[in-house]
Amino acid sequence: MVDEKRRPGPERAFTDAQVVTTALNLLDEGGADAVSIRRIAARMGVAPNAVYTYFPDKAALLRAVVDRLIGENDTAVLRSAELPWRERLRAVALDIRAVLLAHPGSAALLMSSPIDGPNSLALGEAMLGLLAAAGLSPDEAARASYAIIVYVLGAIALEAAEVDQTAAVPPEKERIAIRRRGFDAVPAEHFPLSAASADVMARYIGTEQFIWGLDRLLDGLEGFATRS
Secondary structure, X not given: OOOOOOOOXXXXXXXXXXXXXXXXXXXXXXXXXXXXXXHHHHHHOOOHHHHOOOOOOHHHHXXXXXXXXXXXXXXXXXXXXXXXHHHHHHHHHHHHHHHHHOOOOHHHHHOOOOXXXXXXXXXXXXXXXXXXXXXXXXXXXXXXXXXXXXXXHHHHXXXXXXXXXXOOOOOHHHHHXXXXXXXXXXXXXXXXXHHHOHHHHHHHHOXXXXXXXXXXXXXXXXXXXXXX
């Protein structure tokens, strides 16, 4: 859980949200390594110690940044009875992917910081409820929720690893074309199966592959729920 304790300090001139926004701007400009207490303080025009008025340490701040990004997703769709449970999960997964790829530097934070803020907990709670309604027991829903999150975040991290962490992500078609040209250099005589599947493998970082993998995971969960 996020530790809400803060070091004593001077009267607060900003809000927690403004500090998080500054950190997120630095993340977008320079990647995860650019987010430091000193740089945040300089950007906000305060002494480094003043940042600790808002967050007890850098780790707590980074957790808040991660939770801000999770909070940009529309979790209300998970509670919407108008769509089948699979479509709701797919919609949220695609939304998470879109948000995080808009901030490619966030992938490093997600792999190195706990995801346990209030927005993250709300997302998890909504997923548990949806999976339980789909026929899974509470324990099974918890395991299924974790499996889905691991797939979604892992796929996004691998996708973000191939782009500049400090710039806007190029269009998907452009990124796929670059990957496809890379496979042209793979000697088919040594790697015949890879050469034969180059078109598909080039699209690993695309929306089509993301949905395909997610759907196969949901197929398994749906079958498991039916058998239970």
